[in-house]
Amino acid sequence: MIVDSHRPAAAGRPRSRAATAVVLLLAFLVSLAAWVAPSASAEQPSRLQQQVTDTAGVLGGDTAEVESRLAELRAADQIQLWVTFVDTLDGIPVQQWAERTRVKSDLGASDALLVVAVQDGAYWFEFDDPSASPSADQQTAQRIADRDIEPRLAAGDWSGAAMGAADGLARQGSGSGPSAGVLLAIIAAIVAVVAVVVLVTRRRRTARTARQTEDARDIPGDDTARLSALPVDVLDSRARAGLVDADQAVDASTTALETATGEFGELRTRPFRSALDSARADVAAAHSLVQRLDDDIPETPDQRRAMLLEVAGRAERAERALEGQSRAFAEMRDLLINGDAAVDALTRRAVALRARIPVAERSLAELRSRFPAAVLSSIEDNLPLTARLLDAAEADTARARSALARPVGEQAEAVDAITAAEGELVRAEKLVDGVDHAADDIATARRDLDALVAEVEQELAMASRLLGSTDV
Known part of the structure; x- marks a missing residue:
């Protein structure tokens, strides 16, 4: 008759020391004569000195083979199986006897214990897997006992029962699930894949943001519609980059204004100074907005977007104002550099225009003979006005020539004179053209x-x- 019973993990014992296992009690009644010895005495639980203990003397010459198999299990699967065969427990429950033996032997995680009481016809097998749950340990021990231990004990195959327990544990380590090393390798591989995916995703996002930011530089700072369509991080980069450009424009214009003032005087540079003051005010206001964006007080997404749009708009306005003034003074400087050529060109235009006046006078006299005075009233005074404008242009041209003869830094008057002569000649030419084209x-x-x-x-x-x- 075979009797087995199963127990849960021992109460009150830490999981690392507990052998969550199955109580498998077997009463072997295959041959009572072979199991019972009248002279046998009970053995008390004691500390196990080696993995195989056979005080019952049932292993005989198979002891070395059993020890070799247990050593293989320990090396390959990091599981240490302890086996002890005794004659009798003299009435001590096998579970209690095994529990005391475990405690005295300091067995812990990844240790398995097989106790066989030969004359009592009982055995105990338990296994503690630190990576499994108590219920999983119980199922594992039950499966190994049913398949690998109990049939051999019933047949009196003592060494086979010990090696069967080792085989079952080995199969558990390699077949029922991955080992700790395999699990760690799988986890490491998963972590590596996730890290690569995160890195690639982050690089793609960074590259996309960089492209969007670069494209956003072409959007004018006052183009609110297009800027509003940008992601907020791209808008942030665009606004800050525009502010940096505005800062540089203010610095460059400050130096340019000092140079222009020395060349053209305070009066001529007054518009430039006014534009620079306005640009400085816009840039200062934009920096104040950026400081608010960077402080510890959070803004809502809508507030942040509105503030960034204002930063971009103020920076754009400052740059444009300074660009206009810088361009104007660059033209004035070019005019001074090419002043002699400009004066010569004005002189030639004045000479050519003065030669057209007699011809225009004859044309006007012919028109008077053909049309009533009322029809010609709009051009009647064209030629007298042309003569006066021509005289003024020639006088300004002479003034410009004189100013250009002065030392560098004192020639600014030439700019005004050349500009005035240019305007006077343009108006005078239009008046003569009016007479020439009157008939048509x-x-x-x-x-x-x-x-x-x-x-x-x-x-x-x-x-x-x-x-x-x-x-x-």
Whole structure:
């Protein structure tokens, strides 16, 4: 008769020392004569000195083979199986006897224990896997006992029972699930894959943001619609980059203003100074907004976006104002550098224009003979005005030539003189052109006038018919 019973993990014992196992009690009644010895005495639990203890003397010449198999299990699977065969427990429950033996032997995690009481027909097997749950340990011990231990004990195969326990434990370590080393390798591989995915994703996101930021540099700072469509981190980079550019423009314009003031004087540089003051105010306000964005007081996403748009707008406005003034003074400087050539060109234009005046006078006299004074009233004073503008242009040209003869730094008056002469000649040329083209302009006007009169007469006739057909 075979009897087995199973127990849970021992209560009150730490998990690392507990052998969560199955109580497998077997009463072997295969041959009572072979199991019972009248002279046998009970053995008390004691500390196990080696993995195989056979005080019952049942292993005989198989002891070395059992020890070799247990050594293989320890080396390959890091599981230490302790086996002890005794004659009798003299009435001590096998579970209690095994528990005392475990405690005295300081067995712990990854230790298995097989106790066989030969004459009592009972055995105990337990296994503690630190990576498994108590219920899993119980199932493991039950499976090994049923398949590998109990059938051999029933047949009196004592060494086979010990090696069967080792085989079951080895199969548990390699077949029921991955070992700790395999699990660690799997976890490491998963972590590596996740790290690669995170790194690739982060690099792609960084590259995409960098491209968006670079493209955003082409968006004007006052283009609110396009800037508002940007992700907030891209808008943040765009606004801050624009502010850096505005800072550099203010610094460069400050130096340029000092140079321009020395070249052209306070009066001519007054617009530049005004633009620089306005740009400084915009840049200071933008920096104040950035400080608020970077402080410990959080803003809502909408507030942050609105503040970044204002930073970008102020930076753009400051840059544009300074660019306009810088361009104007660059043109003035170029005008001084090429002043002699400009004066020569003005002189040639004045000479050519003065030669056109007699021809224009004859054209105007002919027009007076063909058209009434009322028709010519718009050009009647063109030639006298041309003569006065021409005199003024020649005087400004001479003033410019004189200013250009002064030392460098004292030639600023040439800019005003050249600019004035240019404007006077342009107006004078338009007046002479008006006389030269008057005949064609009058003919065109008359042709258009006849068509306009015909159109008005047609509309009046239509209106008259409509009025005549209306019931009163």
